[in-house]
Amino acid sequence: MQQATFTIxxxxxxxxxxxxxxxxxxxNGEVEIQITIRPKKRAFLRKETREExxxxxxxxxxxTRDANNLIEFENVDTLxxxxxxxxxxxxxxxx
Numbered sequence: 792m793q794q795a796t797f798t799i800x801x802x803x804x805x806x807x808x809x810x811x812x813x814x815x816x817x818x819n820g821e822v823e824i825q826i827t828i829r830p831k832k833r834a835f836l837r838k839e840t841r842e843e844x845x846x847x848x849x850x851x852x853x854x855t856r857d858a859n860n861l862i863e864f865e866n867v868d869t870l871x872x873x874x875x876x877x878x879x880x881x882x883x884x885x886x
Contacts, residue, residue, distance in 0.1 A: 830882070 795815070799808065816822050839847070855861065864870040 797808075797812075812824075862873070864873065
């Protein structure tokens with residue numbers, strides 16, 4: 792049994808790569824392919840001190856109490872649509 796792990800970017804996942812992978816197997820036996828998509832690390836995942844964390848948390852609580860930067864949704868469908876739009880904006884599909 793042969794096993795291989797390839798770590799690539801979305802931009803590198805193309806027909807040329809698939810053809811190269813196909814060439815590794817030469818039609819011998821079954822082929823199982825597993826794809827795992829890992830989210831990009833974002834700047835907001837940076838390390839922060841305990842004080843910075845609590846200052847950010849306090850600011851969020853204050854904004855919530857003051858009704859600043861809040862978005863209201865009439866139902867779950869509008870929430871899902873909003874979330875999908877955000878996901879698409881920050882996780883564009885690259886070819």
